[in-house]
Amino acid sequence: MAEIVVVFHSGYGHTQRIAQQVADGADAQLIAVDADGNLPAGGWETLAAADAIVFGSPTYMGGPSWQFKKFADASSKVWFTQGWKNKLFAGFTNSAAMNGDKGATITYLWQLAMQHGGLWVSLGIMPSNDKAARRDSPNYVGGYAGLLATSPTDAKPEEMAKGDLDTAYAFGQRIAEVARSRSKG
């Protein structure tokens, strides 16, 4: 079985809920980047052993949170020896506005995976974009390169859209499937 790890930062709990859904769908391990941008003990070793790494960060001021970026910068030690080369990578983000530069965060998560010599997995779930689409339809927010969630600025984590959470779970399943198809050789 493929080892999948979701490494994420969450400022207020919304991104954490998405992370949990992706992890549940992928049967993955969760690693939280803390409020100072650091990993828990054993975090780097867990990442080193993974077949697939899923990056998650809120979108703050048009990009990933500084705590996530601190983790990314710290991964330069691994980059130096290309220790994560050929791993699978994927990503997700959450912000308050429908668009709100979420695409910029996903693009950054991809750039990071590319620096590490990885393979990037798309969301693979078509957007719900006709007149019949509702807020809880699959991929209503409309991502392609990663999972995008929208949580109004005054919504608590428990108020997050069911459709976003369900899409996150399905994304986790997809990542696991792609990872399995590679490791069965």
Place this chain on the structure above:
Amino acid sequence: MAEIVVVFHSGYGHTQRIAQQVADGADAQLIAVDADGNLPAGGWETLAAADAIVFGSPTYMGGPSWQFKKFADASSKVWFTQGWKNKLFAGFTNSAAMNGDKGATITYLWQLAMQHGGLWVSLGIMPSNDKAARRDSPNYVGGYAGLLATSPTDAKPEEMAKGDLDTAYAFGQRIAEVARSRSKG
């Protein structure tokens, strides 16, 4: 008074409606890129005389339409002599999904303006992103670098969201105001 030109391509009429709103708000002239990617007679001369140029394109397959790109490639003649240097630029796009890579199209429109040595004007209208926000609230789609409109795949141009159209009009007004503040010297 500042001369403002909106140059756009529209495949099915949605982007054209946005273009009309921006032009109305800015008291601007409209130039349509045709279905073969060409400008009407006098188009290049009108652009040369403009103080501000607003680019508009639908988002197709994760970027601007090929017709808009053909116009952009043809502008390499102007680029060669930096004929548009220091003009103001801004941009807008429309697609069916809430996100749907609209940010990628706006980023391209900006890259094009940058190649021409221009200045880029942000949308300047805060997103409506709390629980009270409705589809017709200002900047509900949540752009920052340009105006983003969402029209479901089976919605006719006349069915476009009033909020997107109003935001486009206000964006036109803003562009005109920024243009005037530069030319009054």
Place this chain on the structure above:
Amino acid sequence: MAEIVVVFHSGYGHTQRIAQQVADGADAQLIAVDADGNLPAGGWETLAAADAIVFGSPTYMGGPSWQFKKFADASSKVWFTQGWKNKLFAGFTNSAAMNGDKGATITYLWQLAMQHGGLWVSLGIMPSNDKAARRDSPNYVGGYAGLLATSPTDAKPEEMAKGDLDTAYAFGQRIAEVARSRSKG
């Protein structure tokens, strides 16, 4: 054995030389987008049968050529049924300046692959970026997400940098290796 196809547009022959190198390294078939943005007869069928698709385009005015974009827009028919879902994708570009917005073109090629539900393969060759690096060192131009080539504006295709051509060949080999590792299951 994995079927790999390189689909590219070239305006003046430089991108074609890179395409040939990638194809030689990957033992891939070449499909040229023509000057009107169309594929040759059988092109779409060949792409449908591929395990991996490599996109190539020059960087013109801060993005892919309009001819490549016309091909991308035409692929919306395949997108509609997600006919290319889970295929491997990769990309390359060429322009005259060292940077010259090549990264924007690679990012677009990735967005296109993401719309198609694909997996994106990084270059996987570390940049030559110390004082000892020479123009013909591996990946001197310094790409991560794809292969970047630089050809001065007055250089003929036969004058292209050997280092860029060698890196393109090695990139082709890498793509083939990743494709094989997936299909051997």
Place this chain on the structure above:
Amino acid sequence: MAEIVVVFHSGYGHTQRIAQQVADGADAQLIAVDADGNLPAGGWETLAAADAIVFGSPTYMGGPSWQFKKFADASSKVWFTQGWKNKLFAGFTNSAAMNGDKGATITYLWQLAMQHGGLWVSLGIMPSNDKAARRDSPNYVGGYAGLLATSPTDAKPEEMAKGDLDTAYAFGQRIAEVARSRSKG
């Protein structure tokens, strides 16, 4: 006279040298983001009073340094009231490889300026991209949207390319000129 402020983070001194050149060319004040991502006393007040803000950051792992991002995230307080709306913004970055995802960092700096409702100024200096171009020719690295510098991984700040430093100085002059043209009204 226009007040211009260069706010930057530098890890090893290379980005600082570029910052100094831009500031000299623009007759601007310098504010350094420190190793913990904080501004010196009075930093926010100085930024509030500026007509133009120039962002500078090294490119680490495919984006701005976490210290710069921490500053960006802290600017959300200003963003909330759109305190920097309509200011001019520009940006620069340095990394070891010729490309090395510098474009991604510049794109982020622009996203940040857009969130703040600003105007973005292009580099405005054509790249040196023919066969006669040398490492010390103007804009040899080939940026459009901002100033790009390349310093090999084993090069000290005092070994930086004269051409990059000269281009940074000229960029500072350009920013001052654009700022003056706006404020003379």
